[in-house]
Amino acid sequence: MKGSFPVEKFKDIQTPFYYYDTDLLRNTLSAAENAANKYGYHIHYAVKANANPRILSIIREKGFGADCVSGGEIQAALDAGFPTSKIVFAGVGKADWEINLGLEKDIFCFNVESIAELEVINELAQKKGKIASVAFRINPEVNANTHHHITTGLKENKFGINLDQLNKIIDLLSTLTSVKLIGLHFHIGSQLTDLEPFQVLCTRATEIQDQLVKKKIFLEHINFGGGLGIDYTHPNKNSIPNFEDYFKIFNTHFKVLPGQQVHFEPGRSLVGQCGSLISRVLYVKEGTIKKFVVLDAGFTELIRPAFYEAYHKIENLDSEALPETYDIVGPICESSDCFAKQFDLNKARRGDLIALRSAGAYGEIMACQYNCRKLPQSYFSDTL
Numbered sequence: 118m119k120g121s122f123p124v125e126k127f128k129d130i131q132t133p134f135y136y137y138d139t140d141l142l143r144n145t146l147s148a149a150e151n152a153a154n155k156y157g158y159h160i161h162y163a164v165k166a167n168a169n170p171r172i173l174s175i176i177r178e179k180g181f182g183a184d185c186v187s188g189g190e191i192q193a194a195l196d197a198g199f200p201t202s203k204i205v206f207a208g209v210g211k212a213d214w215e216i217n218l219g220l221e222k223d224i225f226c227f228n229v230e231s232i233a234e235l236e237v238i239n240e241l242a243q244k245k246g247k248i249a250s251v252a253f254r255i256n257p258e259v260n261a262n263t264h265h266h267i268t269t270g271l272k273e274n275k276f277g278i279n280l281d282q283l284n285k286i287i288d289l290l291s292t293l294t295s296v297k298l299i300g301l302h303f304h305i306g307s308q309l310t311d312l313e314p315f316q317v318l319c320t321r322a323t324e325i326q327d328q329l330v331k332k333k334i335f336l337e338h339i340n341f342g343g344g345l346g347i348d349y350t351h352p353n354k355n356s357i358p359n360f361e362d363y364f365k366i367f368n369t370h371f372k373v374l375p376g377q378q379v380h381f382e383p384g385r386s387l388v389g390q391c392g393s394l395i396s397r398v399l400y401v402k403e404g405t406i407k408k409f410v411v412l413d414a415g416f417t418e419l420i421r422p423a424f425y426e427a428y429h430k431i432e433n434l435d436s437e438a439l440p441e442t443y444d445i446v447g448p449i450c451e452s453s454d455c456f457a458k459q460f461d462l463n464k465a466r467r468g469d470l471i472a473l474r475s476a477g478a479y480g481e482i483m484a485c486q487y488n489c490r491k492l493p494q495s496y497f498s499d500t501l
C-alpha cells in the first residue's frame with residue numbers, strides 16, 4: 118500500500134521538497150505523551166532530528182521541552198517559543214559562546230560530557246555571577262546493537278564521562294562554586310528496534326544511582342536520552358512507534374527515587390514517519406546490465422542512504438504498472454548518490470512523482486548545498 122499523499126496538489130510544486138503529514142505528527146506526539154504520562158515521565162524533543170520551524174512549533178504546542186546540541190538549536194527552540202526552563206543543552210564540544218547563550222537564557226540544564234567542560238562551564242558561570250545547573254552525561258557502556266555510526270554508549274565512543282572517571286568528576290564538583298549537579302544523562306544510540314539494551318541501561322543507571330546515594334548525592338532528574346527506532350520497512354502499518362512498550366521498560370527496570378523526575382529525549386520516533394521527500398523522475402536510463410531511475414533529489418536532500426546505508430521505502434506515486442527492478446539514484450556527481458540498489462518500483466517514466474518515506478527525522482535538517490544545490494522547501498498537509 119502507498120501512503121495517502123495529495124498527489125494532485127503536488128503537481129505544481131517544484132521538486133524535490135519535503136512533505137509533512139501534520140495529522141500524523143500530532144497523533145504521534147499524543148501517543149508519546151499519553152504513554153509517558155502514565156508514569157509521570159517528561160519529554161524533551163531532540164531538535165537535531167528536525168528543526169523545521171513549523172514542526173518545532175507543533176511540538177512546542179504539545180508542551181514538550183527541547184533537547185539541543187548547539188547554540189543554533191537553542192536559538193531555534195527559543196524562536197519556536199520553547200520556554201527556557203524546558204531547554205537542555207548537550208554535546209561533546211560546546212563552544213564558549215554557546216555556553217554563554219545557555220547561561221544568559223537560564224536554560225534548565227547543561228548535560229556535561231567531560232571534566233574539562235565542567236571546569237569551563239563553572240568559569241563562564243562565575244563570570245556572569247550565575248550558578249549553572251548541570252547533569253553528568255555518563256557513558257554507560259551499553260551496546261545498543263545499532264549501526265556503528267549511531268552507537269554512542271560504548272567506551273570507544275567520544276560521548277559522555279566514562280564510569281571510571283565518575284569519582285574524579287564528583288570530587289572536582291565539590292571544589293566548584295558556580296555549578297550545581299541536578300541530574301544524570303544517558304544516551305546509548307539511535308534507531309534501536311530491539312528494546313533489550315534499554316533494559317540493560319536501566320540496570321546500569323540504577324547501579325550508578327545507588328553508588329551516588331551512598332555518597333549522599335541525590336539527583337533531581339535522570340535523563341535516558343532518545344533512541345527508540347521506527348519501522349522504515351512498513352511506514353504505513355507502523356506509522357506510530359510503540360511508546361507504551363518503550364516507557365514500560367523504564368518503569369519496570371529503573372528504580373525512581375522519591376521526588377525524582379525521569380526525562381527522555383526522543384527525536385526520530387516523534388518526527389520520522391510524518392515526513393517524506395518528494396522527488397520527480399528525471400530519466401529512466403537503460404544501462405548495459407542495470408536500469409537506473411535518475412531522480413531530481415540526491416544525497417544533498419536525504420543523506421541517510423549514502424551515509425549509513427539506510428533503507429527508505431520508495432514509492433512511485435504516479436504509477437500502478439507492474440514493478441521493475443532499478444537502481445534509484447540522484448543527480449549528484451558521486452557514485453554514493455544512490456538511494457537504493459536493485460529496488461522494485463512500479464514502472465517509472467520521466468516526470469513521475471516519487472516519495473522517499475520515513476524521512477521526517479534526519480532528512481531535511483541534514484540537507485546540504487553540495488553541487489551548489491538549493492536547500493529543499495517544505496510543505497505541510499494542513500496548509501497545502
Ligand code: LLP
Binds near residue numbers: 307345479
Ligand atoms: N539525545 C542525544 C544525546 C542524542 O545524541 C540523540 C541523537 C538523541 C537524543 C535523539 O535520538 P533519537 O531519538 O532520534 O534516536 N543522523 C542519524 C542519527 C543520529 C542520532 C544522534 N543523536 C540518522 O540519520 O540515523
